[in-house]
Amino acid sequence: MGISPVLWQFLVKWLHNSALFPAEASTISPYTDALYFFLLLMTVVGMLLVCVLVFTFSIRYRREKHPVATQIEGSTLLEATWTIIPLAIFLVTFVWGALLYFRIYDPPANAMNIYVVGKQWMWKAEHPGGQHEINALHVPAGRPVQLTMISQDVFHSFSIPDFRVKREVIPGRYTTVWFQATDPGTYHIFCTQYCGTQHSGMIGEVTVLTPDDYEKWTRQSTSGMSLAQNGERLFASMGCNACHSGTAAARGPNLAGVYGSKLTLTNGNQVLVNDAYLRDAILNPSEHVTAGFAPIMPTYQGQISEDGLIDLVEYIKNLQTNYRVQQTQMTSESDKAAPQTPTEGTTETVKP
Amino acid sequence: MAHEVSHDQAHDPSNVVNPEHGEHHIVSPLQYCFVFGALLIGTAITVGAAFVDLPGVLNPVIALAIACTKAVIVILFFMHVKYQSRLVKLTVGAGFFTFIVLITMTLLDYMSRAWGMW
Amino acid sequence: MANTVAHTNPLDKVDHLEKLMPHESIINEEGEHVVLPQHRHHFETEEQQREAGSFGMWLFLLTEIMFFGGMFFAYLLYRNWYYPAFVVSSNQLNVGMGAANTAILITSGFFMALGVWAAEVRKKNLLVLMLILTTVFGCAFLGVKYFEYKEKYELHHIPGSSFSTAMFTNPGAYHLKEEPLAPDMAEKTQIFFFLYFAMTGMHALHMIIGIVLLFWLTWRAHKGAFSSGYVAPIENFGLYWHFVDIVWLFLFPLLYLINRHPVH
Amino acid sequence: MSTQISNTIVLLPDQATAKLPKRNYINNEHGLLSWLLTGDHKRIAMLYLISITFFFFIGGAFAGLIRLELLTPAPDLVSSDTYNKFFTMHGIIMIFLFLVPSVPATLGNFFIPIMIGAKDLAFPKINLLSWYLYLIGGTLTLTALVLGGVDTGWTFTTPLSTHYLNTHVITAASAIFIAGFSSIFTGLNFIVTIHRMRAPGMTWFRMPLFCWSNYAASILMVLGTPVLAIAIVLVALERLVGIGVFDPAKGGDPLLFQHLFWFYSHPAVYIMILPGMGVISEVISTFSRKRVFGYTAVAFSSVAIALFGFFVWAHHMFIMGVSNYSALVFSLLTMLVAVPSAIKIFNWAFTLQKGSITFETPMLYAFGFMGLFTIGGLTGVFLGSLGMDIHLTETYFIVAHFHFVMVGGMLMAFLAGIHFWWPKMTGRMYPESLSKLAAVTTFIGFNLTFLPQFILGYLGMPRRYHAYPQEYQVLNVLSTAGATVLGVGYMLPLLYLGWSLKYGAIAGDNPWQATGLEWQIQSPPLTENFVTIPIVDYEAYDYEWLEKKQREEVTTVG
Numbered sequence A: 001m002g003i004s005p006v007l008w009q010f011l012v013k014w015l016h017n018s019a020l021f022p023a024e025a026s027t028i029s030p031y032t033d034a035l036y037f038f039l040l041l042m043t044v045v046g047m048l049l050v051c052v053l054v055f056t057f058s059i060r061y062r063r064e065k066h067p068v069a070t071q072i073e074g075s076t077l078l079e080a081t082w083t084i085i086p087l088a089i090f091l092v093t094f095v096w097g098a099l100l101y102f103r104i105y106d107p108p109a110n111a112m113n114i115y116v117v118g119k120q121w122m123w124k125a126e127h128p129g130g131q132h133e134i135n136a137l138h139v140p141a142g143r144p145v146q147l148t149m150i151s152q153d154v155f156h157s158f159s160i161p162d163f164r165v166k167r168e169v170i171p172g173r174y175t176t177v178w179f180q181a182t183d184p185g186t187y188h189i190f191c192t193q194y195c196g197t198q199h200s201g202m203i204g205e206v207t208v209l210t211p212d213d214y215e216k217w218t219r220q221s222t223s224g225m226s227l228a229q230n231g232e233r234l235f236a237s238m239g240c241n242a243c244h245s246g247t248a249a250a251r252g253p254n255l256a257g258v259y260g261s262k263l264t265l266t267n268g269n270q271v272l273v274n275d276a277y278l279r280d281a282i283l284n285p286s287e288h289v290t291a292g293f294a295p296i297m298p299t300y301q302g303q304i305s306e307d308g309l310i311d312l313v314e315y316i317k318n319l320q321t322n323y324r325v326q327q328t329q330m331t332s333e334s335d336k337a338a339p340q341t342p343t344e345g346t347t348e349t350v351k352p
Numbered sequence B: 001m002a003h004e005v006s007h008d009q010a011h012d013p014s015n016v017v018n019p020e021h022g023e024h025h026i027v028s029p030l031q032y033c034f035v036f037g038a039l040l041i042g043t044a045i046t047v048g049a050a051f052v053d054l055p056g057v058l059n060p061v062i063a064l065a066i067a068c069t070k071a072v073i074v075i076l077f078f079m080h081v082k083y084q085s086r087l088v089k090l091t092v093g094a095g096f097f098t099f100i101v102l103i104t105m106t107l108l109d110y111m112s113r114a115w116g117m118w
Numbered sequence C: 001m002a003n004t005v006a007h008t009n010p011l012d013k014v015d016h017l018e019k020l021m022p023h024e025s026i027i028n029e030e031g032e033h034v035v036l037p038q039h040r041h042h043f044e045t046e047e048q049q050r051e052a053g054s055f056g057m058w059l060f061l062l063t064e065i066m067f068f069g070g071m072f073f074a075y076l077l078y079r080n081w082y083y084p085a086f087v088v089s090s091n092q093l094n095v096g097m098g099a100a101n102t103a104i105l106i107t108s109g110f111f112m113a114l115g116v117w118a119a120e121v122r123k124k125n126l127l128v129l130m131l132i133l134t135t136v137f138g139c140a141f142l143g144v145k146y147f148e149y150k151e152k153y154e155l156h157h158i159p160g161s162s163f164s165t166a167m168f169t170n171p172g173a174y175h176l177k178e179e180p181l182a183p184d185m186a187e188k189t190q191i192f193f194f195l196y197f198a199m200t201g202m203h204a205l206h207m208i209i210g211i212v213l214l215f216w217l218t219w220r221a222h223k224g225a226f227s228s229g230y231v232a233p234i235e236n237f238g239l240y241w242h243f244v245d246i247v248w249l250f251l252f253p254l255l256y257l258i259n260r261h262p263v264h
Numbered sequence D: 001m002s003t004q005i006s007n008t009i010v011l012l013p014d015q016a017t018a019k020l021p022k023r024n025y026i027n028n029e030h031g032l033l034s035w036l037l038t039g040d041h042k043r044i045a046m047l048y049l050i051s052i053t054f055f056f057f058i059g060g061a062f063a064g065l066i067r068l069e070l071l072t073p074a075p076d077l078v079s080s081d082t083y084n085k086f087f088t089m090h091g092i093i094m095i096f097l098f099l100v101p102s103v104p105a106t107l108g109n110f111f112i113p114i115m116i117g118a119k120d121l122a123f124p125k126i127n128l129l130s131w132y133l134y135l136i137g138g139t140l141t142l143t144a145l146v147l148g149g150v151d152t153g154w155t156f157t158t159p160l161s162t163h164y165l166n167t168h169v170i171t172a173a174s175a176i177f178i179a180g181f182s183s184i185f186t187g188l189n190f191i192v193t194i195h196r197m198r199a200p201g202m203t204w205f206r207m208p209l210f211c212w213s214n215y216a217a218s219i220l221m222v223l224g225t226p227v228l229a230i231a232i233v234l235v236a237l238e239r240l241v242g243i244g245v246f247d248p249a250k251g252g253d254p255l256l257f258q259h260l261f262w263f264y265s266h267p268a269v270y271i272m273i274l275p276g277m278g279v280i281s282e283v284i285s286t287f288s289r290k291r292v293f294g295y296t297a298v299a300f301s302s303v304a305i306a307l308f309g310f311f312v313w314a315h316h317m318f319i320m321g322v323s324n325y326s327a328l329v330f331s332l333l334t335m336l337v338a339v340p341s342a343i344k345i346f347n348w349a350f351t352l353q354k355g356s357i358t359f360e361t362p363m364l365y366a367f368g369f370m371g372l373f374t375i376g377g378l379t380g381v382f383l384g385s386l387g388m389d390i391h392l393t394e395t396y397f398i399v400a401h402f403h404f405v406m407v408g409g410m411l412m413a414f415l416a417g418i419h420f421w422w423p424k425m426t427g428r429m430y431p432e433s434l435s436k437l438a439a440v441t442t443f444i445g446f447n448l449t450f451l452p453q454f455i456l457g458y459l460g461m462p463r464r465y466h467a468y469p470q471e472y473q474v475l476n477v478l479s480t481a482g483a484t485v486l487g488v489g490y491m492l493p494l495l496y497l498g499w500s501l502k503y504g505a506i507a508g509d510n511p512w513q514a515t516g517l518e519w520q521i522q523s524p525p526l527t528e529n530f531v532t533i534p535i536v537d538y539e540a541y542d543y544e545w546l547e548k549k550q551r552e553e554v555t556t557v558g
Ligand code: HEA
Pocket: A042, A045, A046, A047, A050, A085, A086, A089, D155, D269, D270, D272, D273, D315, D316, D317, D318, D334, D335, D337, D338, D339, D341, D342, D345, D346, D373, D374, D375, D376, D377, D378, D379, D380, D381, D383, D384, D385, D389, D392, D393, D394, D398, D401, D402, D405, D406, D409, D410
């Protein structure tokens, strides 16, 4: 960082306490702030330079002192100087910024995943364990957390200023962001992309808990069904298991262990199966037909909400063997607890 | 400042009333006929080529190549650019250049989205 | 550049500004003193005015390139994303009509070019004839387009609430030799037709504007406005008309001929 | 002239005997119709000046309302919908109806033909048409406003604008479409005029830099604006028919709209600054009596900005879902486009060196421009830097950035230009001390308004927020207070310039003793500008030539 840690601490704390600076509450923050201070320095120096030039010339060469101007054509050397030096500074900025960008957007492999669905005008967080939160997010301190986010309607943007992270939440596409919170406490969540009337009401709080507290919170607030379990019910009720039964005679491919594997498509392309791919395979199956299968899978566009899709994705992700599928088949045949499909525009409403 | 523009000054090399001007050239009707013929033939070839199964992406490439050729012919002869000043040629070039910028830079985004996570 | 400016006395000019403004004296190649009514006061020479006009027209065409360019890009993008849908919907377009229209438009452009020539060599009647032929072929193009649009209307291929993908999900029922599309892909045919209508519609709009202008030009040509060597309006309109042709030269292969291979 | 050195260069005729020229473009013809149907570029410029001033104050009123609402953290003044309409109307009006036409359509229209020694723009009727298009666009905007407003934000982000709003999007869209064509025609006219209508001897490198920068801006207008037009048409069609070109649920790509929109709107920010930079070149040179340092570099940097300006648009979409690869490319190119601006700033600074500087109002505004644009531009570099942009984008930091470049930059330049050329346009001087007061007021008010917003942005306050957390209030109050000062600062010129129309001192032909061709003719100019077309035998900013000329005049008269 170039600055001594003590000095850094002092600077940041002091700025923070005078309410001119956000808290540094994630592992990313110091990196972002370092670049920020560098850029501030650049601005101040550039500003001073321009001011000093303007003021000294204005004073020295004002009309009273210097009644007759000396005409000067220009100076290639000088001009080259102030072309190259700013260029060099800007290029440094570019490289530094790019490195920071990938630090912010490249999640570590061991990050725990939480799903976030944005819709006009609320944030829904869904933990794999089935904990649902609205306009709130509980995370443990000291552990990398990855958010897989999608919007149900328009562009939103998920921002936690104190963590210095932000990412657009896009309709029709999963985006991810990650952070590792350092200090327990509560911090703002903002929707920063203008998204209609209640845009400024689309705010929430992220609560960083100590690992122990987090453990406690997870246990207390579970709804009893994990996302995968919800997905399992959906898988049965939507009739997926009619084709994806995992048996040799099935019309659809076996989905066990498909997550993270490489599939070969009929057009010869190879694709990596990730969240985005699973989602797309359900909504637009004919756009990437797995080799060896006919494009018979119907589209589920408009029939499943984004939450439902997340459940399905989470379910398929966790399918390591066909055991669960076969189980589902039996429940669906016995037609016991036919789970209801979460559909759009259900009961949740926003409180203004 | 009150000077009169005289014949000579109008031809002074530093007179910039019309530095980029091109001679007014009249294209002969015969040449138009050739161009016309070429365009019709081009059309026939595109239609024909479309019904032939060519390997790879050759079909659209050929179609576009013919369309471009036809467009260039129209621009050069029907629109007289061949006989126009450098300025007009440059202007036409600038238009297509900007169009290419729009397309390539945007496609850069769409294509590289598939290249992987980062 | 044989034309020379012969200014009247500057002081004179200040006093009789209005009187002098519309006309300027010009000495033509034969040394005669002619007054060209079209010469605007703020141009030094007729030549300057002509070149300014044609340069201005070219700049306007630049904006047209970029205007259509946006749509061409949208087309390029979605064609790559939804290739199967684009193929089948493109196959529903009538290549015969499209090709005929291409020929018609080229012919129209050819007559326009001849018209410019006729104006340049000051053949008034020929010019009028050429302009009329240009108009006729332009109208013929629009006529053919009308029938194409009508067919699309009848097949429910006009994007919007009445759009139907039945033909693409179940081509057999419509005696088509296409492979059936999966329903999700079939939905995307609507994007093709949207772009088809947006692009050809925008093109047709330019044709209509052009034809209106043609009427006006023909009338003026008939009155003899372009028989004395003043051809700028004809030339500049010619540029516009050829540009509209060029747009079609790209629209035709891109929209009609995406994939016409005989179905195996 | 007395030998005693004064601290001003103002050279006014003897007020006791001075009279405005008997004939000039203002009194050449009479009656409203003679203005509404005029082909005279100077009259059209004045028409534009009146209309953009009108729209500036409407836009400013919305700014006032925005700031008033943000005085308190609670959403108390108006409802959310109304607030959203406020900033949308503020943005649309300020950008499309004020800043884009500001310098080019008024000062450019008035002075480009004169500066290059032409009698008019190449296409006077198209020039008039472009004013009418502007007016139609403006009227449609007001219509949208009266019918209930729009709340898309000036960026019209899809799918919000196409599928989720019931406000008058199509009306506003057509307004922008039409106003766009007005700016296309202005640009087209400038390019043709500069290429084709230069007086004998007026070579490219003898042109004032004002012409160069307007020329560069015109290229952007001609090539960029049509892409905005088509993007807007697609939004309107999508709203009408609902096909899904921009709707992901139907297979469209919402980002496609943004690509098309920013393909125009990034170059548009240079449309908004380049003409202002031209003004600054003129002003700095005149008031330091010195040719612009490195004329060629300044001229070419305008062209370079215009050229590179087409390659960086996706920096508005860094986190909006463009691929990381293209984010990298666009970030790099953004850094490159910033360099020519730096060149200009330093060249202006060095123009002062060894000059003979006086501090009339235009010069004060020009100094304001240099300082504020440097801050605004350098904070643009923050945003162009990928990792930094993640934290800063969509916050008040951006709001501060673009107000620094647009208000601190272009608006200051516009005011500099208006004051600088006011004597030429009207034949009368503005009151000097009052105008200096206004310049200082705007400078102070401006900084008070927008400096706190940088801090707010880094703290994380999102833009387009109707209500905000308590802890941001102090800075917001400062900002609102500043806006009040700023409002006063902008009202002042309106008043005293209006006053000066009747009571201002008679200016004479060349009160600043400037070298441009426009200063060598009477003020206000004749309808046809020049009695005879001048033959140019000196370079721009050649003060020695001017001195010689004036000496000769004195001897011939005396
Ligand atoms: C007049 C208008 C104008 C101008 C000139 C600029 C100029 C620049 N802008 Fe700005 N910008 C806007 C208007 C403008 N901008 C607007 C309106 C938005 C928001 C749109 C919206 O979302 O609503 C925006 C948003 C915006 C963004 C998007 C942010 C986001 O949405 O996340 C970015 C990102 O790169 C950016 C960058 C730049 C850069 C690099 C420049 C450069 O051109 C600046 C170059 C100038 C300098 C660099 C200063 C001079 C330099 C010196 C004096 C050298 C100093 C010395 C040393 C370095 C030693 N701008």
